[in-house]
Amino acid sequence: MKRLPELPEVETVRRTLRPLLVGRTILGVEVGLPRLVRHPSPEEFARRLAGRRVDRLERRGKYLLFRLAGGETLVAHLRMTGRLTVADPAEPRPRHTHLVFPLDDGRELRYQDLRQFGTFYLLRPGEEGLAKGLAGLGPEPLGRELDEEGFYRRLAGRRGSLKGLLLDQAFLAGLGNIYADEVLFAAGLDPRRAPASLSRAEAGRLFHAIRRVLAQAVRHRGTTVRDYVDGTGTPGGHQHHLQVYGRAGLPCPQCGEPVRRENLAGRGTHFCPRCQG
DNA sequence: AATTGTACCTGTCAGC
């Protein structure tokens, strides 16, 4: 019940890393935990990465995309406990530092990951399919490709619960356990509801709650419950604004009823049984 | 075919 970078956290990492990395050249990479490098082999990964300049830093769902000169893309996913930070090599490396990318300005990009779940790819143009999760992502919730009407139509025929739906990256890219719960509270919808049972008005409420909650969390620079820090090592501020996540048994901020915690779609799910009817 | 369950990991914490 305590961590995880989701869309707002990854977006904050992108924004803080961008001025430190764009225009810099990656001199090489020290791979301390080869398992994290999914494609190509760790040796080829290091060889092809050396000497590449970072042209742009983008985000897709919870993936960070380093667009490199020459057309290749370094793809990073922080999963649960990954941290990407730029630091001076003279600073001692924190525990669980598994990848180190020296830069041409004398600093280095470090990847730290307590639980070793993170994943890295180096892809040529057209190779996006090799990162399966990335290739299968649904629309960006804060982008323009999705509108209220299209969102409503996509609910039809979906089985399972609203909670499961919001966690499905192929349905919508970027929500994780914290924001799924916060969004459903903001929309006043029961996480156990069947997606196809939503009225047009309820779907509209959900659609706008998703965008409102995510945008607010980005403004707060993400949520830090334990592990998350941005590209400069700074924690986020949205944890002070959580309404239900991590508040099981505490009073609902809206009606005072104790927040309930239940296992749903395989995840701890927090909701107010009165406000989320 | 879509959905559900399990593995992957390690630090934390409840309970004895």
Place this chain on the structure above:
DNA sequence: TGCTGACAGGTACAAT
């Protein structure tokens, strides 16, 4: 006090 085991959750993959 110190140990054990359950738990946390994003995604790949197996199973249903």
